[in-house]
Amino acid sequence: MSDWIDKARDAMKRRGMTNLQLARELGVSQSTVGRWLGGRSIPGGGTLRRIGSLLGIRLADTGSGDTGDVQEAELLAAFRRMTPADRTLLLQCLRDREHPCHGRSEDPDG
16 A cells, blocks of 8 residues: 555544545545545545645655655556557657657767
8 A cells, every 4th residue: 555545544534534524625526535545546646735735744744755756646647548559659758768759869878
């Protein structure tokens, strides 16, 4: 389970807050909150920050201590929305530094 999920659950328990109450505060469905807290879905970075604010959890407490966790969650959510063809193209781009998506073909380390 993700560290932010454990911290969010602990904070909710301390506050006596239910999934439904958190959902209403965030303007999402209770099932959406259930998917997030069950690790089956990842809220976007802005929503993660809002959850942290509502529960009194500093962003640094939701993961590794920086915004990397938020960026990772946003990237994963975007990747999951992509078509299989777009996923393949993106992975090719990330693997191949000479791929046109890099905008230049020279070696940045050279």
